[in-house]
Structure formats: structure tokens, C-alpha cells
Amino acid sequence: MAVELGRKIVKDTKSFASYAIGITLPLQFGESTFEQSFQTKDQVKSNIKNLLLTKRGERILQPEFGSGLQSLLFEQNVDDLEGRIEDTINESLEQWLPYVTAEEIDIESTDELRDNNKINVSIKFRIGDDINLETLTFTVQG
Numbered sequence: 001m002a003v004e005l006g007r008k009i010v011k012d013t014k015s016f017a018s019y020a021i022g023i024t025l026p027l028q029f030g031e032s033t034f035e036q037s038f039q040t041k042d043q044v045k046s047n048i049k050n051l052l053l054t055k056r057g058e059r060i061l062q063p064e065f066g067s068g069l070q071s072l073l074f075e076q077n078v079d080d081l082e083g084r085i086e087d088t089i090n091e092s093l094e095q096w097l098p099y100v101t102a103e104e105i106d107i108e109s110t111d112e113l114r115d116n117n118k119i120n121v122s123i124k125f126r127i128g129d130d131i132n133l134e135t136l137t138f139t140v141q142g
Contacts, residue, residue, distance in 0.1 A: 020036035020037065020038055021036075021037055021038065021039075021040065021043050022036065022037050022043040022046060022047075023035065023036055023037070023046070024036065024037050024042065024043075024046050025046045025049045025050055040127065041127060041134050044097075044099075044100060044125075044127050044134070045134065045136045047097060047100075048093070048097065048100065048123065048125070048136055049136065049138055051065070051066065051067060051092055051093070051096050051097060052066075052067045052069055052089060052092060052121070052138075052140070053067075053069070053070075053138070053140065054066035054067065055068065055070055055071070056068045065096065066092070067088055067089065067092040068088055068092075069085065069088055069089070069119075069121075069140045070140060070141070070142045071142070072084060072085055072088060073117045073118070073119065073140065073141075073142030074117065074142055081109075082107045082109065085105075085107055085119065085121075086105045086107070089102065089105055089121070089123065090102055090105075093125075099127060099128050100125050100126075100127060101125060101126050102123050102124070102125045103124045103125060103126060103133060104123070104124040105121065105122070105123050105124075106121070106122040106123075107119055107120070107121055107122075108120035108121075108122075116141075117141060117142035118139055118140065118141045118142070119139070119140050120137065120138075120139050120140075121137070121138055121139070121140055122135060122136070122137040123135070123136050123137075
């Protein structure tokens with residue numbers, strides 16, 4: 001049984017700069033293992049991509065994990081679609097990554113992208129109480 005030891009924001013320090021804290025996405029082979037992240041901001045970007053690009057029901061033993069963005073790409077392209085995508089992103093982040101605050105979400109949905117059931121998403125976010133904004137850009141494909 002897992003025991004939660006507490007939640008806190010880990011600050012990157014020089015003394016731990018050589019310790020890997022996770023693997024990056026997309027998965028790529030490094031020297032002897034998958035590419036790894038050594039800074040919190042890099043791992044948080046991978047965590048956001050993992051969450052938002054995972055379909056609900058795709059993860060075994062955690063069927064609620066994910067965002068459901070892919071299913072929105074097959075919805076009718078009406079005026080409120082971008083708002084629904086933003087809502088889905090915000091709700092997923094609030095539930096699964098509560099230490100991440102999305103400050104700005106930009107959605108690019110050109111005719112060519114829509115014809116191929118894709119959208120480009122750019123999220124400006126902050127981690128915990130950090131004042132610095134980070135940016136993550138990725139493509140969602142249905």
C-alpha cells in the first residue's frame with residue numbers, strides 16, 4: 001500500500017543537479033536509458049504532456065486519468081469548441097497536477113489542422129508559487 005509522505009514543491013538546487021527526477025516525453029533513448037529530466041520545470045512539462053495526451057480509460061488501473069482532448073477533436077467545430085478545449089485542459093490540470101496553474105492557453109485550429117483532426121496547443125503556466133512562467137507547445141491529434 002502506498003503512503004503519501006506529503007506534498008511540497010521541490011526547488012532545484014546545485015547539490016542535486018546531477019540527479020534525474022523523471023523521464024522526458026516523447027520517449028527517446030539516451031546513452032544507456034531513456035532521456036531524463038534533471039530540472040523540475042522540464043519534468044512538469046513532460047507530466048503535462050503525458051496527462052493531456054492520454055485518453056481517458058487508456059491507463060490501466062486509473063481509468064479517470066487523462067484529459068479527453070482527442071475526443072473533442074471529433075466534435076462539431078462550433079464557436080465554443082476552443083472554450084471547451086480550454087475547460088478540459090484546466091479541469092485536468094486542477095485534478096491531476098494541482099501544483100500547475102495555467103495562466104494562458106492558446107489554441108491554433110486552422111482549416112488544414114481541423115481537416116486532419118489536429119490542434120496545436122500552447123500553455124503558459126507557473127509551477128507552485130514561482131513567479132516565472134513556463135511555456136509548453138504540443139499538437140493534439142485525434
